[in-house]
Amino acid sequence: MPTYDFKCNQCGHRFSLVTSISGRKNAVCPECASREVTQLLTGFFYARPGGDGAAASSGGSCSGGSCSSCSGC
Ligand SMILES: [Zn+2]
Numbered sequence: 001m002p003t004y005d006f007k008c009n010q011c012g013h014r015f016s017l018v019t020s021i022s023g024r025k026n027a028v029c030p031e032c033a034s035r036e037v038t039q040l041l042t043g044f045f046y047a048r049p050g051g052d053g054a055a056a057s058s059g060g061s062c063s064g065g066s067c068s069s070c071s072g073c
Contacts, residue, residue: 010034 002021007014008029015030017023027037 005040006037007040008032008034009036009038014040 001018003016003018004024004027005014005016006024006027006029008031010029011032011034013029013031017027019027024039026035027039028035029037
């Protein structure tokens with residue numbers, strides 16, 4: 001599922017949720033439990049951990065077998 005970033009309108013806390021499209025509508029601030037949260041567009045552009053972006057950046061320095069997060073080299 002995609003990751004969505006939110007900012008709380010009440011306390012300003014920023015947080016991320018891994019949820020479905022329908023679930024993001026029910027996002028609640030983990031700090032103050034406010035439902036007044038704004039979805040940040042940055043979530044659409046972030047590469048997920050272990051995704052293509054991370055694999056490409058770490059692949060160059062991986063000497064083979066020593067990279068715990070890489071199973072392909
Ligand atoms: Zn809050």
